[in-house]
Amino acid sequence: MESEGHRLHPFSWLFVLLTQLRTVALPLLILVFFKRGDSWELWGAAGAAVLALHAFVYSRGFRYRLGDGELLVREGIFARTERHIPYARIQNIVQLRNPLHRLFGVTELRLESGGGAKPEAVMKVIRVADAQRLEQVLRGTPAHAATDAPAHEPRTLLSLATSDVLLLGLLNNRGAIVLGAAVGGLFQFQWWEKDQVREMFKLPGVVLHDLAAPAHLLGWMWTIALLVAGAFLMLKLFSVAVSLTTFFGFRLVRDGDRVATESGLLTRHGASARVDKLQRLTIGESLLARLAGRRWLSCDVAAAARRGDQDASEQRRLRWLVPLASAERIEAVAAELDGMPSLATLPWRALHPKAASRRFKKTFVLCTIAALAAALFFAPLPALLVWLVLVGFARLEARGWARFAAYACDDDVLAFRAGWLTRQWTIARIAKGQVLSVAASPFDRRHRMARVKLDTAGAGFNDFALDVPYLDEREAREVAARLRAAM
Amino acid sequence: MAMDETLPAPATTPAPVPLDAGAMAGDVFPLHPRVRSLWRWQHALIALPFSLPPTFIAIASDTWLLLPAVALGALLLVRLLDAWRERYAKSFRCVLLPDGLLVRRGVWWRSETFVPRARIQHTDVDEGPVARHFGIATLKVFTAGSRVSELEVEGLARDDAVALRDRVLGRGGKDGV
Structure with missing residues (x-):
């Protein structure tokens, strides 16, 4: 690089070090707490010092430069790599700002292309203003030309009020995992062995014991009902907490040819992707959400997601376009995504009568x-x-x-909906299809049925992006022929 | 392209299940004639772990009469697998169409999978040691898809696999990502 290029934030080494320490934190803690008096503390400190030095040198050596049509990144200490990343190839931009980042006014920026095993560039960390400038450059350079696109003002397609986020928490069960972990954690301490806890449970224990007599069946049922209600209450409480931390201040923004989301109470997550790189849209509603007249909308983006590498970075990618909104609102948002057709106007066809x-x-x-x-x-x-x-x-x-199940196929999109209490609509542009398959199980063949499957990128490894089962065999072939022509 | 006589000719295939019957006009890449020998090896390898424990029991308990029974059982298993493979071979059809690769196969769970040319990211031609002895190779076609990011076409003649690889690639177009 002829010119020096931009450096990372002067305090970058701290963030690099913290990330590195996270992986060795447990052994380090064990060393500090359990090997007291030995020379282990010293070794631990020496290790940390080496890591800190490494982080410092690495961060100081990192350079990036906004070139003509490409981003140049130079990194490494002994083995230096210089990477040229064409702007057009950068598909996903992910930003992470935890409270420490926010304290320093910096952000961690990850740039990803559609393939490969890891992000094209991770800038840990740069100033928020620099990140904004970088994103602006990436935004202003669509696949075609840089100049003829008029500078669009970013438009907010959706912003969630705090009340919406609270409602979202009440409607979903995202807290289940946290609750499970909390309960699991409690059991680690064997609290039932502690005397104080035993005292606490003595009276309810006696009452329960009395109630356990057959005459008190009603009492038992009350107790169980109370316990279930308590568990449900806890679940909702945790779900609201999880919703608040992840979706507080959620905003969906259309900016040029990119669509971006930002949310989070303590740690702010930002993610953006090119609109034409959205692969499959999923709209869902649970029974509770339906009663509240709400749905959600998520998308897949093509990105490096290898088997067994579904780490945090995947969760950080653009996923939730609309965490919760009315059906009309979601239709309006979907229409903004390069004119995704409205669900109502699609030519829905029922599955096989059987x-x-x-x-x-x-x-x-x-x-x-x-x-x-x-x-x-x-x-x-x-x-x-x-x-x-x-x-x-x-x-x-x-x-x-x-x-409820039906599918719709026109020259542009393939859509499928199904569900009973929880309903789901999936829709993808046929041009995004990677692999097309018509499959028939022995049971399918007995009834002269078949299923049509269309795979897109970024849909996860469990199933095809779109899987339309129980179709009449001839109809399945017609649909497949149509898809093949449009792929 | 060497057509295998034992495989059904396209005309006699019961209801060819293309995505579009009219567009099946493409080059058919048949299984290698000696693929059955390769499969026989594989089936023997499958039967081996099943027959080992009873063999040990027979030897340990001095019931030597069991041994012929075990051998018979193993043979039966191999024959069953062979019969299944025969039906698999009948169902197998790999066609290179102008716009992509179509592979039909499956005995009970049948499928026809189509990969457009433009969606193919890269390809591999794999040969195991035994397969190489028979001149057989596996063509792997990779796409950017999620569930089927990899389509494996097994049992092709090595030359066919290489020819297919060379012809399936190329031609630009959008990759759909």
């Missing part, structure tokens, strides 16, 4: 096998009761699922 019975049969067989096993090894009567309830539920589910 879809409901096929779906029911599948659950029925599974339930029956499980119930038979339970009846043989445990008690026949309860097994029968549980079987009846499950089968009844499965029947309702299959009917409701099939009544």
Whole structure:
């Protein structure tokens, strides 16, 4: 690089060091706390000093320069790499600002292309103003030309009020994981062995013991109901807390040919991607959300997501376009994303008339096998009761699922919707399709059915991005032929 | 392209299941004639771990009469797998179409998978030691997809695999990412 280029923020070494320390924090802590009096402390300190020196030298050596049509990055201490990243190749921009970043007025910036195992560049850390300037340059350079695009003012497509975020917390169960971890953590301490805790539980224990007599069946039921209600309350409390920390101050912004989101209470996450790089849109609603008249909208972006590498960086990518809003609002937002068609105007077609019975049969067989096993090894009567309830539920589910299920295929998009209590719509442009497949199981063939699957990038490894089951075989072929022509 | 006589000719294939019957006009890449020998090896390797424990039990308990039974069982397993593979071979059809690669296969769970040329990111031609002995190779086609980022076409003649690789690549177009 002929000119010096830009450096990272002078305090970058601190953030690099903290990241490195995080990976060795546990052994270090163990050393400090359990090897007291030994020379281990000294070794630990020496290790930390080496890391700090490394972080310092690395951060000082890091340079980036906004070149003509490409970003130049130079990094490394002994083995220096100089990377030329064409602006057009940078698909995802991810920003992270935790409270420490915010204290220093800096941000961590990650630039990702569509493939490869790791981000093209990680700038840890630069000033917020510098990051903004960089993003502006990237934004102003669409795939075609830099000059003919008029400088668009960023438009806010959606911003969530705090009340919306609280409602989001009440409607979802995102707190389940945190709650589970908290309960797991509590059990680590074996609190039931502690005398004080035992004292605390003595009185309720006696009451419970009295209630346990057959005469107090009602009391038992009350107790269980209370416990369930308590657990539910805790779950919602944690969900609200999780929603607040992740989605507080959520904003969705359309800026030139990029779409960006920003949110977070303590740690602010920012992510952006080119609109034409959005792969698949998913709209969902749970039963609770439907009662509240709300839905959510998420998207996939193409990015390096290798198997077993679904780390934090994936969660940070552009995903939630609309965490919660009314159906009309979501339609309006989707329309802004390069004219995604409205769900209402798509030419929806129902699945095969036997879809409901096929779906029911599948659950029925599974339930029956499980119930038979339970009846043989445990008690026949309860097994029968549980079987009846499950089968009844499965029947309702299959009917409701099939009544709502439909697909739509025109020359531009393929869409699929399904669900009963929780409903989901998935939609993708056919041009984003990577692989097309028509598949038939033995059961499909018995009923002359088939399924059509279309895979896009960035959809995760579990299933095809769009998987339309229970289609009449000939219809499936027609759809596939149409998709093939449009791919 | 060497057509294998034992494979059904395209005309007799029961209801060819293309994505579009009219557009099946492409080059068919058949399985290598000796792929059955390769599969036989593989099936023997599958049968081996199943037959080892009973063999040990037979030897340890001095019931030597069991040994022929074990051998018979292993043979039966290999024959069953062979029969399944025969049906698989019948179902297999790999066609290079003007716009992409179409692979049909499956005995019970049947599928037809189509990868447009422009979506192919890169390709591999793999040969195991035994497969190399028979002149057989596996063509792997990689896309940017999520679930099927890798389409494997097994049992092609090595020359066919290389030819297919050379012809399936190239031609620009958008990669859809």
